[in-house]
Amino acid sequence: MNEIINDKAQLALFLKELIIRTLRLEEIAPQDIDDSAPLFKEGLGLDSLDALELVVALEKNFKIIIPDEHVGREAFASVNALVDYVQRESATKVSG
Amino acid sequence: MKYDETEIVVRFQEVDEWGIAWHGHYVGWFEVGRMELLRKFDLLPRQFTEMGYIAPVVNLKCDFKEPARSGDHIVIRVTVLKPEKAALTFCFEIYRKEDQNLLAKGETTQVLMTTDGKLLYFLPDEIKNKIDSMIQYLNEP
Numbered sequence: 264m265n266e267i268i269n270d271k272a273q274l275a276l277f278l279k280e281l282i283i284r285t286l287r288l289e290e291i292a293p294q295d296i297d298d299s300a301p302l303f304k305e306g307l308g309l310d311s312l313d314a315l316e317l318v319v320a321l322e323k324n325f326k327i328i329i330p331d332e333h334v335g336r337e338a339f340a341s342v343n344a345l346v347d348y349v350q351r352e353s354a355t356k357v358s359g
Numbered sequence: 360m361k362y363d364e365t366e367i368v369v370r371f372q373e374v375d376e377w378g379i380a381w382h383g384h385y386v387g388w389f390e391v392g393r394m395e396l397l398r399k400f401d402l403l404p405r406q407f408t409e410m411g412y413i414a415p416v417v418n419l420k421c422d423f424k425e426p427a428r429s430g431d432h433i434v435i436r437v438t439v440l441k442p443e444k445a446a447l448t449f450c451f452e453i454y455r456k457e458d459q460n461l462l463a464k465g466e467t468t469q470v471l472m473t474t475d476g477k478l479l480y481f482l483p484d485e486i487k488n489k490i491d492s493m494i495q496y497l498n499e500p
Binding site: 310311312314315316318319329330331332333335 | 443445446470477478480481
């Protein structure tokens with residue numbers, strides 16, 4: 264997993280696949296998701312229940328916690344933002 | 360899992376001009392059952408608010424199996440699913456008491472928000488403990 268976390272492109276692909284699997288977005292392929300597009304509302308169109316499912320999936324897969332909506336807004340802004348959040352939180356966990 | 364049960368009688372003003380209960384009333388009946396269950400665990404809407412939260416419904420499903428009619432005694436059965444995320448899902452069944460026929464079954468999901476509108480990503484302990492007690496109650500033989 265560390266190899267994936269350290270490689271932005273690999274991590275972005277992993278996260279897209281995780282989003283698709285977790286939210287059962289069967290008609291969407293990873294390449295359909297724009298790395299810089301918003302995940303909620305006008306982008307992928309995710310909603311509050313989707314956010315809660317992603318919080319659980321990220322905790323299970325990376326042991327990282329998105330504590331509240333304030334942090335969630337930043338982390339779920341886009342795939343790129345989520346990549347940055349996972350990398351930053353994973354580094355904090357290792358060093359902390 | 361066991362269901363908590365509440366009985367009501369379908370009122371005259373709840374049926375439409377075809378003589379059957381208007382579909383929207385089933386949602387209200389789900390609410391009657393859910394309130395009676397929540398009341399047992401001090402989780403009524405007012406009590407949520409006193410703790411600083413609200414719990415809006417974000418998803419609702421209902422399958423209609425048979426029509427209820429004015430004067431029918433109906434039994435609203437409700438149970439809660441063990442939360443796997445910060446949301447509460449209640450499952451419902453409505454039966455006619457006389458013949459035990461299933462009239463409708465459905466589900467509602469509520470998220471939790473602070474009273475100033477922020478979505479909670481984790482269930483607060485004070486609510487999680489009450490839901491755990493509810494699940495324990497519903498699992499009792």
